Amino acid sequence: MYPFSQSVGQLRTSEIRDLMKLATRPDIISFAGGMPNNDLFPTEAIDEIYKNLPKKIKQAGFQYGPTSGYPPLIEAVKDYLRTKGLPVDENELMITTGSLQAINIVTKVFIDPGDRIITETPCFIGGTSAFKSYQAEIDPVPIDEDGIIIEELEKKLNQKPAPKIVYLTPYFHNPAGIIYSRERKQKVMDLMKGRNIILLEDDPYGEIYFNETDKDLTVPMKVNETDDLPICYTGSFSKILGPGMRLGWLLAKPEIFQKCELVKQSMDACSPTFTQVLANEFLRQNKLEPYLAFLRETYKRRMDIMQNCLEETMPKEVKWVKPKGGFYMWFHLPEGIDATEILKDSIEKGAVFVVGKTFDPHGVKNNWFRLAFSHTPEDKIHEGVEIIANAVKKFI
Numbered sequence: 001m002y003p004f005s006q007s008v009g010q011l012r013t014s015e016i017r018d019l020m021k022l023a024t025r026p027d028i029i030s031f032a033g034g035m036p037n038n039d040l041f042p043t044e045a046i047d048e049i050y051k052n053l054p055k056k057i058k059q060a061g062f063q064y065g066p067t068s069g070y071p072p073l074i075e076a077v078k079d080y081l082r083t084k085g086l087p088v089d090e091n092e093l094m095i096t097t098g099s100l101q102a103i104n105i106v107t108k109v110f111i112d113p114g115d116r117i118i119t120e121t122p123c124f125i126g127g128t129s130a131f132k133s134y135q136a137e138i139d140p141v142p143i144d145e146d147g148i149i150i151e152e153l154e155k156k157l158n159q160k161p162a163p164k165i166v167y168l169t170p171y172f173h174n175p176a177g178i179i180y181s182r183e184r185k186q187k188v189m190d191l192m193k194g195r196n197i198i199l200l201e202d203d204p205y206g207e208i209y210f211n212e213t214d215k216d217l218t219v220p221m222k223v224n225e226t227d228d229l230p231i232c233y234t235g236s237f238s239k240i241l242g243p244g245m246r247l248g249w250l251l252a253k254p255e256i257f258q259k260c261e262l263v264k265q266s267m268d269a270c271s272p273t274f275t276q277v278l279a280n281e282f283l284r285q286n287k288l289e290p291y292l293a294f295l296r297e298t299y300k301r302r303m304d305i306m307q308n309c310l311e312e313t314m315p316k317e318v319k320w321v322k323p324k325g326g327f328y329m330w331f332h333l334p335e336g337i338d339a340t341e342i343l344k345d346s347i348e349k350g351a352v353f354v355v356g357k358t359f360d361p362h363g364v365k366n367n368w369f370r371l372a373f374s375h376t377p378e379d380k381i382h383e384g385v386e387i388i389a390n391a392v393k394k395f396i
């Protein structure tokens with residue numbers, strides 16, 4: 001027996017990662033991984049960008065860079081966030097190695113073993129794993145169609161010892177697919193004011209709204225930050241350019257930023273300069289907006305296909321909310337039905353997805369499952385949904 005640390009003992013393997021192995025089998029239709037399809041990546045635009053870079057910049061791309069990020073990219077991301085109304089001038093921006101690193105950094109900066117973090121349930125597994133790795137006590141609060149349930153949140157906020165962080169993914173939630181209503185965001189902010197608790201607002205999917213009319217729902221809470229409510233805002237290039245870039249960002253108050261910079265220094269010294277150079281050009285050459293328009297259209301089409309198949313095939317006992325954006329649909333099975341049994345049957349017949357307990361911070365509740373429509377080829381969606389619906393029917 002090796003002398004493993006206590007913190008690593010708390011980690012469990014992610015069913016998503018295990019399932020990713022199956023998802024790469026060529027014959028299986030996968031709704032498992034929350035990622036874009038490879039054929040959506042802007043490879044030609046990036047070819048063009050790289051080819052035309054001056055040699056000096058290409059060389060810089062191979063070099064270490066400042067811990068807080070490649071300075072031109074910091075400025076480009078600030079300009080981009082400014083267009084969303086984010087208070088970039090009152091805060092500092094750090095480029096991170098994916099937004100998951102930003103979540104890890106903020107956790108490390110605030111959490112000692114045993115400190116409480118309130119999360120949503122369900123919750124992004126990368127977040128809960130990060131919190132567990134710092135030995136936080138996770139206190140999950142359920143969500144509904146409009147966001148976190150305020151009465152439950154209030155109860156947990158009032159419990160002693162007070163939590164140090166509230167972690168929320170308000171825009172096209174992973175796995176639930178929902179977006180917070182304006183009222184719910186306001187209530188969260190009203191409730192959290194003056195408590196000296198960090199609101200960690202995680203926003204990797206906000207750009208992927210399906211209708212212009214829903215765009216204003218994606219306005220981050222950070223836009224309305226006040227002195228008595230510190231918000232650490234995280235974002236990412238993963239869902240809007242490519243997860244292999246491993247680039248995200250953190251927008252935080254200068255005092256918090258300074259600590260975060262120290263922590264990042266010991267984690268990886270700097271995020272990949274090579275991809276920062278490319279992302280910088282992508283933004284500066286105004287390639288992001290047209291690419292986003294393409295992504296919104298593509299994901300909306302996939303979601304519509306999926307929604308139509310689901311309406312045709314899924315038993316009426318299964319409930320889900322039609323998403324307004326993002327990558328996911330989240331299904332509620334009747335009490336007592338185990339999604340793992342459905343998954344086994346589906347895999348046998350050729351379709352894979354992720355079961356609900358993966359997203360339960362306590363790893364228990366399993367009468368839920370998630371389908372990602374982001375990387376399933378359009379012509380495979382119908383067949384895959386039918387396989388899953390047939391498997392569901394066997395257990396209902």
Ligand SMILES: Cc1ncc(COP(=O)(O)O)c(C=O)c1O
Nearest residue numbers: 098099100124169174236238248
């Ligand atoms: C809610 C949420 N936050 C953060 C991330 C992390 O993304 P990345 O580290 O690739 O930026 C993901 C990725 O799936 C996610 O779903």
